[in-house]
Ligand SMILES: Cc1ncc(C[n+]2csc(CCOP(=O)(O)OP(=O)(O)O)c2C)c(N)n1
């Protein structure tokens with residue numbers, strides 16, 4: 340029944356890894372080829388935000404703003420006002436971290452079709468440490484009326500999301516990450532903003548995840564199968580508007596939900612799912628993500644372990660839930 | 667000039683009277699800035715700006731961005747006099763369901779180019795518009811941004827000024843309401859802006875300083891900015907806060923309150939403030955006898 344196409348090498352040693360920001364960079368070039376109104380602005384981070392391919396392909400549509408994130412988004416609002424379709428990129432700590440009010444007023448309330456791309460999200464940023472590991476951006480963006488929030492699970496989904504957002508004509512936030520992570524989907528996988536995808540069906544427990552951690556959820560599902568616990572994995576790439584239909588249907592079936600994200604659970608995907616279920620279908624939910632803590636330096640493996648985001652933590656949580664334990 | 671100076675003075679005077687009436691009706695809002703910018707707004711909308719009030723989305727229009735959204739009573743009153751909507755709608759300012767929100771909201775009122783109120787982001791948006799026009803080689807449309815002196819304490823403002831200077835946005839004119847006041851006092855006491863003109867010059871802008879109550883100077887400066895090919899232009903309009911109502915003039919305490927809200931030492935008692943203000947305007951601060959007397 341599950342028609343979603345996953346990478347056939349997902350569980351093999353041939354599995355390849357790529358940063359999902361790279362997919363954003365490719366998607367931006369594709370969007371630029373599709374539509375001459377697409378323009379890109381960056382605040383002195385052209386290479387690491389992966390805006391470089393676009394800058395090379397379309398130099399006349401690429402705008403260097405300098406280290407000025409408030410200007411970055413307000414300029415984009417102005418460009419949108421005269422018909423352009425701007426993408427703006429920086430590290431998520433600075434955009435939307437530093438310029439939230441400008442995004443609120445001049446993009447959301449003003450209803451301008453600017454796509455804000457927050458790179459270096461999550462603890463997986465690694466050695467740069469807490470200042471550069473943005474964890475509050477999902478909550479910040481999700482709270483804004485008019486805003487669409489998308490968190491792709493891999494580079495291929497990031498490319499599709501970028502192309503789709505260029506056509507959306509709405510204020511939007513695209514969250515990508517720095518480190519190489521598993522390529523989970525394929526070039527032919529489906530993608531629709533607002534439509535979550537069931538990556539694996541199951542009957543005992545639902546895991547709603549977003550971003551590169553979706554791979555940890557899939558790995559956990561394999562381990563859980565061995566323990567005769569059948570996990571359903573939902574890739575919830577659009578956090579706003581959230582796909583209530585898919586989540587409610589799954590929760591009704593399994594009656595247990597784990598959320599998983601590389602962000603503060605307060606206000607993040609965990610918050611969104613808990614809000615939905617608490618009113619529509621009260622269900623036991625455990626939220627994995629950062630628990631009111633900042634990040635720190637380390638490798639992605641060390642940090643995902645420390646913050647209990649990896650498959651081991653998911654399996655532990657699922658087992659406890661099956662026993663009826665509430666954290 | 668399309669109008670005589672006398673005619674423009676009359677329009678500005680009517681706009682000022684409408685500002686007082688709107689504020690009194692609303693029971694809240696800002697007095698000083700709107701009054702002091704009435705002459706510049708009149709010159710802009712009746713002599714310089716290219717727009718069609720009955721076709722607010724006319725693609726070839728100039729773009730007018732109000733950065734310091736709190737002075738919107740003067741924008742609304744000017745737009746009404748310019749024909750965007752009936753002056754009778756002015757009394758809905760700040761009321762539930764109004765298109766004339768307490769701070770301007772683009773999506774509610776046709777003719778507004780942006781939403782503002784939070785200070786410091788207007789010049790950036792105007793620069794984005796100007797850059798967009800340049801990318802498309804559209805030379806007819808000009809972008810005009812009105813801003814306040816207090817807003818120049820915001821970092822975002824200087825980010826935008828730096829950007830426009832670098833990109834030689836000669837299709838952008840910024841007009842600063844240099845009334846020397848902000849909420850907590852005089853700008854030079856709170857956080858000095860001087861040497862103001864030199865700051866803009868250092869960021870590669872063309873700067874013109876004018877008397878913001880002299881129509882010939884205002885119009886000449888606005889038009890001169892069209893002829894500056896190498897740089898964006900900043901017009902520093904020296905204005906008298908609260909201009910037209912003598913007891914409000916030069917007084918920062920009138921920044922954010924309407925007539926009739928509270929007693930202010932040295933000014934008419936609150937019950938008489940609105941009447942006194944309208945009388946001051948009708949008689950040009952007592953220079954002529956009011957026809958209504
Ligand atoms: C970002 C932001 N901070 C604070 C305010 C509150 N505020 C409104 S007007 C104002 C004074 C600014 O000075 P100016 O614009 O020169 O005032 P005016 O000359 O109109 O009295 C302040 C601080 C605001 N609107 N936006």
Ligand SMILES: [Mg+2]
Pocket residue numbers: 814815816843844845846847848
């Ligand atoms: Mg001022």
